[in-house]
Amino acid sequence: MMAERRKIDARGAFCPGPLMEMIATLKLSQVGDEIEVWSSDKGSSKDIPEWVAKVGHELVSNEERDGYWSIVVKKLK
Amino acid sequence: MAKHVLIVGGGLAGTIVANGLCRQLGNELRSGQLSITVLSATDTHMYQPGLLYVPFGRIREAELFRDERKVLDRRIAFFVDPVTRIDVDANKVTTESGKSYGYDYLVIATGSRIMPQEVPGLAEGAHWFYDLEGARKMRETLGTFAGGKVIVNSNVPHKCPVAPLEITFMLYDFLRERDLLKKSEITYTYPIGRLHALEPVANWAKPEMERLGIKYETFFNTKEVDAKGKTISSEEGVTLPYDLLVTIPPHKGAQVIMDSKLGEGGWVPTNPKTLHREGSNNVFVVGDTTNIPISKAGSTAHFEADTIVDNLVSLLQEDRMAREYDGKVYCFVETGTKTGTYVWFNYTTPPNPGPPSQMIHWFKLAYNRLYWLSARGLL
Numbered sequence: 001m002m003a004e005r006r007k008i009d010a011r012g013a014f015c016p017g018p019l020m021e022m023i024a025t026l027k028l029s030q031v032g033d034e035i036e037v038w039s040s041d042k043g044s045s046k047d048i049p050e051w052v053a054k055v056g057h058e059l060v061s062n063e064e065r066d067g068y069w070s071i072v073v074k075k076l077k
Numbered sequence: 078m079a080k081h082v083l084i085v086g087g088g089l090a091g092t093i094v095a096n097g098l099c100r101q102l103g104n105e106l107r108s109g110q111l112s113i114t115v116l117s118a119t120d121t122h123m124y125q126p127g128l129l130y131v132p133f134g135r136i137r138e139a140e141l142f143r144d145e146r147k148v149l150d151r152r153i154a155f156f157v158d159p160v161t162r163i164d165v166d167a168n169k170v171t172t173e174s175g176k177s178y179g180y181d182y183l184v185i186a187t188g189s190r191i192m193p194q195e196v197p198g199l200a201e202g203a204h205w206f207y208d209l210e211g212a213r214k215m216r217e218t219l220g221t222f223a224g225g226k227v228i229v230n231s232n233v234p235h236k237c238p239v240a241p242l243e244i245t246f247m248l249y250d251f252l253r254e255r256d257l258l259k260k261s262e263i264t265y266t267y268p269i270g271r272l273h274a275l276e277p278v279a280n281w282a283k284p285e286m287e288r289l290g291i292k293y294e295t296f297f298n299t300k301e302v303d304a305k306g307k308t309i310s311s312e313e314g315v316t317l318p319y320d321l322l323v324t325i326p327p328h329k330g331a332q333v334i335m336d337s338k339l340g341e342g343g344w345v346p347t348n349p350k351t352l353h354r355e356g357s358n359n360v361f362v363v364g365d366t367t368n369i370p371i372s373k374a375g376s377t378a379h380f381e382a383d384t385i386v387d388n389l390v391s392l393l394q395e396d397r398m399a400r401e402y403d404g405k406v407y408c409f410v411e412t413g414t415k416t417g418t419y420v421w422f423n424y425t426t427p428p429n430p431g432p433p434s435q436m437i438h439w440f441k442l443a444y445n446r447l448y449w450l451s452a453r454g455l456l
Contacts, residue, residue: 012424013370015238015406016274021370023268023298024234027327028341047270054296054313 003032011040011068018044019051022073026057029075034060036072045069080111080393083178085160085170085333086186087117087145089125089452090364090378094184096454097386099150102393106152111393114178115149116170118159122148123209124448126375129243129411131212132219133251136445138209148452160187163337165357182359182389185345186382187331189236189365189373195327196232202304203230203324206244218321219251224260225320227252228309232299232327233268236365236373239420241265241325242273242282243411248323249289250414263290264317266297266309275428278410278420285412299324328373330366344368349424350401352385361385376407379451386454409441417441 006025010018018039025035037048045062048071052059060072082098084091095115105111122145130136149155158172163185171177191207193200206212227248231241245265252258265272265286271279272286272293286293298312302322310316329335330343339345339354346355347367354360363385364378371377384402391399404424410433411417417438422428431437450456 008370010370012404014275014422014428015372016234016370017269018370019269020233020274024342027233043276050270051296055298 003030003034005034005036005072007036007038009038010044011038013039017041018071019048022048022071023051026073026075031075031077034072034074036070038068038070040068042069044071048073079109080105080181081179082111082113082182082184082389082393083170083180084113084115084184084186085163086184086188086331086364086366087115087119087122087149087155088186088188088364088378089375090188090366090382091115091117091184091186092122092145092148092452093379093382093454094186094363094385094389095153096148096150096452097382098389099152100454101386101390105393112154113152114154114156116156116158116160116172116178117145118157120145120157122452124445125207126237126448127445128206128209128212129240129247130445131209132204132206132215132244133247133414134216134220135414140445141209143449143452148449150453160333161336163333163339165339165354165360168359180359182361182392184385184389185334185339185354185360185362185366186364186378187334187343187366189328189330189343191326192329193324193326195329196299196301198302198304199232199299199324199326202302202307202309203322203326205324205326207236207326215323222257222321224252224257225262226318227261227263227321227323228266228317228319229263229323229325230266230297230299230309231268231325234373235325235328237408238274238372238374239278239408239410241267242278244323244325245286245291246413247411249291254414262292264292264294266294266299266311266317268296268298270295275420275422275430277428277430281430328365334366340368349404351388351398352381352402361389371404372406372408374406374408375448376405380405380407409437409444411438411441413438
């Protein structure tokens with residue numbers, strides 16, 4: 001099966017928030033899939049990469065756009 | 078031509094939509110221009126937040142249940158016949174008994190379910206209170222618990238985001254009241270880097286846990302439980318021993334959503350403002366069933382249901398949408414067995430919880446009964 005990129009628009013999502021949404025989506029994904037999270041919370045640009053490093057997935061990109069952050073993570077296991 | 082609104086799911090969201098429509102569309106129902114059908118998997122309506130009190134013996138089980146037929150307006154056609162397939166292209170659903178139901182408007186309110194079996198060892202090694210059977214077992218275990226290492230563990234995704242904190246503080250009070258604190262140690266684990274998804278709630282909980290001597294472990298996503306060895310391990314590489322493991326199990330949406338290919342994990346892609354199923358203009362999605370990145374909670378279901386009622390009434394009477402859902406969520410937070418607080422927020426207003434008080438706790442206890450007015454569309 002081809003790897004997919006799934007997008008989560010979690011801008012303005014206070015609870016459960018961008019990282020929990022990403023973890024939930026990773027559970028539904030296959031190894032090799034990428035998850036792109038949009039967050040309006042600057043904290044996501046720090047805590048998502050921190051978690052990804054702890055668990056052993058790959059941070060593909062982490063960039064600020066027009067008023068929000070786009071963080072792309074690749075599922076490695 | 079007569080219109081038919083079909084509601085799949087007899088939980089809080091589906092019930093509010095059905096009763097709310099009846100309250101505003103009496104003329105249409107009386108004249109036969111409109112009919113409303115609710116299909117449910119059960120004849121019983123459960124007040125799910127009441128399960129939190131069951132492990133501590135603080136609520137009688139009978140208080141949690143009502144006959145759904147009696148909660149629903151009598152003008153609603155109600156059938157206990159689980160839906161096995163939803164075909165949004167053909168505007169039709171089929172049920173376990175083999176019947177088919179067409180609709181002009183469909184409301185999908187199939188909710189969520191706990192999936193402890195998705196984490197190796199979790200179902201065997203952990204207690205939970207998210208269903209009656211689990212809450213009863215936890216009550217029995219707590220009744221003879223003599224102290225030890227207690228772990229409260231949360232999995233993703235889960236409904237009622239404040240429940241992990243509530244059960245932790247209630248367990249603390251329970252152990253204190255039984256003079257078991259000196260023989261016990263509570264550790265709270267949470268999947269992300271702070272103690273709660275809502276930052277102000279996390280900021281309140283941290284010093285509170287430190288004051289009470291409750292330990293915590295953040296960035297803890299459960300990998301497996303060794304039920305014999307009594308340890309729980311995380312994806313992040315941490316293993317903790319326990320004597321009593323209380324878990325908030327991971328959730329999925331209903332099987333019928335997955336079988337009907339309406340959404341991965343049982344969550345239906347939903348417009349966060351109109352609450353339309355993405356790709357349909359006559360299908361609404363409400364409550365836990367949506368994939369909207371928002372709390373899966375009774376209040377979310379309630380406020381979404383109110384929006385859908387207003388929009389369906391406008392669509393049926395004037396062929397227009399009335400308003401958008403603003404993302405409102407309101408949650409009581411029990412901060413022990415005697416105090417509570419609350420938090421509310423929407424898509425644009427961040428949460429700002431106030432200090433816990435006995436008054437809010439009492440109001441929560443009152444709401445445990447007022448809930449039935451919400452379900453009837455009165456509150």
